[in-house]
Amino acid sequence: xxxxxxxxxxxxxxxxxxxxxxxxxxxxxxxxxxxxxxxxxx
Amino acid sequence: xxxxxxxxxxxxxxxxxxxxxxxxxxxxxxxxxxxxxxxxxxxxxxxxxxxxxxxxxxxxxxxxxxxxxxxxxxxxxxxxxxxxxxxxxxxxxxxxxxxxxxxxxxxxxxxxxxxxxxxxxxxxxxxxxxxxxxxxxxxxxxxxxxxxxxxxxxxxxxxxx
Numbered sequence: 001x002x003x004x005x006x007x008x009x010x011x012x013x014x015x016x017x018x019x020x021x022x023x024x025x026x027x028x029x030x031x032x033x034x035x036x037x038x039x040x041x042x
Numbered sequence: 043x044x045x046x047x048x049x050x051x052x053x054x055x056x057x058x059x060x061x062x063x064x065x066x067x068x069x070x071x072x073x074x075x076x077x078x079x080x081x082x083x084x085x086x087x088x089x090x091x092x093x094x095x096x097x098x099x100x101x102x103x104x105x106x107x108x109x110x111x112x113x114x115x116x117x118x119x120x121x122x123x124x125x126x127x128x129x130x131x132x133x134x135x136x137x138x139x140x141x142x143x144x145x146x147x148x149x150x151x152x153x154x155x156x157x158x159x160x161x162x163x164x165x166x167x168x169x170x171x172x173x174x175x176x177x178x179x180x181x182x183x184x185x186x187x188x189x190x191x192x193x194x195x196x197x198x199x200x201x202x203x
Contacts, residue, residue: 001140001144001191002142002162002189003127003160003186004162004163005167006183007185009187010187013164016164024191026188027189029171029178029186032142032187033146033178035190039045039118040119041046041048041150041151
C-alpha cells in the first residue's frame with residue numbers, strides 16, 4: 001500500500017520484499033484514485 | 043466481501059466511526075476508548091451500552107485498530123501514528139494516513155479537496171497528489187504508481203500497510 005516513483009521501482013520493491021505478484025495490483029494514478037474512491041467514499 | 047469501509051457499518055456505527063476519525067484529526071492524537079468515551083457519548087447522544095456494542099462491531103469488522111491501552115491508532119483512512127503519507131484537507135486540517143490508497147481516499151471520506159505528500163517506498167523520492175472535486179488535479183512524479191490489492195480480497199488494510 002505504498003507509492004512508487006515509477007513502474008520499475010514497484011517491480012523492484014516486489015522482488016526485494018519477496019511479495020507474491022499474484023496477490024497485489026500495480027496501479028497508475030488513475031486506477032489508484034478509483035480504488036481509493038471505491039474503498040473510502042462516505 | 044464489501045470493500046467500501048462505510049458500507050460495512052450501520053448509520054449509527056458510522057456516526058461513532060466518523061466522530062473518532064474527526065477527533066483524531068482535530069486533536070492530533072489517538073482517541074482512547076475509555077478516557078475519551080464521555081465526549082463521544084455526549085456528542086452522539088449515545089448510552090454506554092450502545093457505545094460498547096458499536097465499538098465491538100468496529101473492532102470485529104476491522105473498522106479500527108487499537109493498542110493494548112485502548113488507543114484507537116488506526117481508523118480508516120486516518121492514522122493517529124505518524125506515517126509517510128500526510129494529507130492536508132481543504133479546511134486546513136492535516137493528518138497522516140495508513141497507506142497510499144488511504145491517503146487518496148481521504149478526499150472521499152471527508153468530501154474535501156486534498157493534498158497528499160508522501161515518499162516513494164523504494165527511493166524515498168517525494169510524492170505529491172492533489173485531488174480536486176474527486177479527481178486527480180495534479181501529481182508528481184508523472185510516472186507515479188501505487189501498490190494495492192484486488193477489491194474485495196482485503197478486510198484488514200492496516201495489516202497490509
